[in-house]
Amino acid sequence: MVKRIQFEEQSSHDRWVVSYADFITLLFAFFVVMYSISSVNEDKYRVLSNALVGAFNDKPINLRARQVVPLVDTPLYNDVLSAANQPESEEIVVPLRSEAGETVTAEGTRAPEFEDQFSQQALDAAEQEVNAISETVEERMQPSIDDELINVERNKFWLEVEIKSSLLFESGHSALIPSAVPLLLDLADILAELPNRIHVEGFTDNQPIRTPLFPSNWELSAARAAAVVRLFERHGVDPSRMASIGYGEYQPVGDNDTEEARARNRRVVLVVLAAMGGKDDDRIHEFELLRASVVSADY
Numbered sequence: 001m002v003k004r005i006q007f008e009e010q011s012s013h014d015r016w017v018v019s020y021a022d023f024i025t026l027l028f029a030f031f032v033v034m035y036s037i038s039s040v041n042e043d044k045y046r047v048l049s050n051a052l053v054g055a056f057n058d059k060p061i062n063l064r065a066r067q068v069v070p071l072v073d074t075p076l077y078n079d080v081l082s083a084a085n086q087p088e089s090e091e092i093v094v095p096l097r098s099e100a101g102e103t104v105t106a107e108g109t110r111a112p113e114f115e116d117q118f119s120q121q122a123l124d125a126a127e128q129e130v131n132a133i134s135e136t137v138e139e140r141m142q143p144s145i146d147d148e149l150i151n152v153e154r155n156k157f158w159l160e161v162e163i164k165s166s167l168l169f170e171s172g173h174s175a176l177i178p179s180a181v182p183l184l185l186d187l188a189d190i191l192a193e194l195p196n197r198i199h200v201e202g203f204t205d206n207q208p209i210r211t212p213l214f215p216s217n218w219e220l221s222a223a224r225a226a227a228v229v230r231l232f233e234r235h236g237v238d239p240s241r242m243a244s245i246g247y248g249e250y251q252p253v254g255d256n257d258t259e260e261a262r263a264r265n266r267r268v269v270l271v272v273l274a275a276m277g278g279k280d281d282d283r284i285h286e287f288e289l290l291r292a293s294v295v296s297a298d299y
Contacts, residue, residue: 166266168184188231197273204266207262
């Protein structure tokens with residue numbers, strides 16, 4: 001029988017080259033990433049540099065080189081735009097709002113009030129409409145009003161339903177608590193029957209918040225308003241008629257010196273705008289602009 005010759009396997013001493021090559025490749029990739037992160041965007045750097053030089057040297061900024069496009073063609077915007085387009089040699093008079101809520105010019109003369117833009121018939125129709133909605137809300141939500149869960153106020157142009165945030169959300173959160181759902185569903189049943197536009201406005205106190213989800217009170221107030229809007233949408237309110245708005249901590253109804261005062265500032269407000277019979281979208285949009293200006297002026 002022939003004896004099989006066994007050959008001794010020779011071990012390779014060059015295996016380290018493979019590991020070394022992998023290490024060099026990873027090291028190269030690391031330096032490429034570091035270089036890409038550290039590279040400076042020259043265009044952005046130049047813009048920042050010019051802005052800083054202009055700020056410290058009091059260099060005038062030519063705003064007339066920019067084109068201003070009005071969002072809507074309304075008397076309120078036209079007054080401001082016409083003032084901005086006056087020649088530089090003329091004194092620019094821009095309408096302002098006084099502490100009493102009246103519209104005044106920079107020279108102190110009274111400008112036409114917002115109501116003057118409407119006929120008396122339109123004003124009466126809007127007021128009657130808001131009153132009818134208010135009576136419906138107060139009648140169907142009377143138990144919640146008596147328990148001070150909600151507060152209902154109105155003027156000629158819209159109805160406000162204020163709800164304390166503590167009834168709707170846990171501190172620092174935007175998810176509706178289960179006990180808040182029945183109250184909001186009752187309101188949704190009323191709002192679903194209306195053709196009016198609805199603003200859901202979120203407000204917070206001045207206590208800072210900094211989480212990955214809510215870097216500031218802006219995000220928290222907006223998320224809370226959006227949570228209410230989503231619930232209304234799921235229960236029959238037309239989403240095309242709704243808007244969610246977050247005002248953060250900057251429109252308080254009072255100071256933030258005490259816990260009770262801060263609790264009043266944490267709120268959600270439902271604003272039902274007069275629909276003007278649903279025939280004049282431009283006028284309805286002016287109501288929205290007026291509402292935004294009143295929030296900024298009054299709070």
